[in-house]
Amino acid sequence: MKHFSKDKRDRLIIVGVLTIIAAVGVYYLLVRSQQAKAEVLAKKITEQKAKVSGAERLVASKIELKNNLDLASRKLASIEEGMASGDMYAWVIQTVGRFGAERKVEIPQFSREVTADVSMFPKFPYKAAIFNLRGTAYYHDLGHFLSDFENSFPYARVQNLEMEPAGASAGTTSGAAPADSEKLSFRLEIVTLINPNAH
DSSP, X not given: OTTSOHHHHHHHHHHHHHHHHHHHHHIIIIIHHHHHHHHHHHHHHHHHHHHHHHHHHHHHTHHHHHHHHXXXXXXXXXXXXXXBOSSHHHHHIIIIIHHHHHTTOEEEEEOXXXXXXXXXXXXXXXXXXXXXXXXXXXXXXXHHHHHHHHHHOTTEEEEEEEEEEHHHHHTOSSSSOTTGGGEEEEEEEEEEEEOTTOO
16 A cells, blocks of 8 residues: 555455445445344244144154044943933833843842933033932942942933931831841932934
């Protein structure tokens, strides 16, 4: 720069400063805006790839979902086969009466069913049938019956159980046989779901 005249040196400095300003302007106006657009585009591509990968996983799990649905449908159909259907009075006598007899529980009295909506869940597809039963049994036999009943019939439950000595309900405690004096007389309600798909 020592060999240049003052005018040439000033011009050269002005040209250098203008070149730097032009380079910075080009960078901010063209390059930086293109980089911002490229970043937005890369973000959109990443989001679309995530959506595509989620859809691919869903499509790949279609067979598993169908198998699970088929299994659940078969299990539900199997459970519905045991639900009350058709002639409810005959169902309760055959099902509960036989179940009690197998556990040494005598149930000679069954009431007709009272049907009701199950209001626990909205749009629940099942109705309920309520039966009143009376019978006699020894304490341990009745306990086994109640336990086994609720474990064997997941769609039914026992409620409002009342027990008293068997002789007290007949009104004669002194004339009862010694073995019968240990028996209980009971009353209970059985609430069971009704199979809506029964033919």
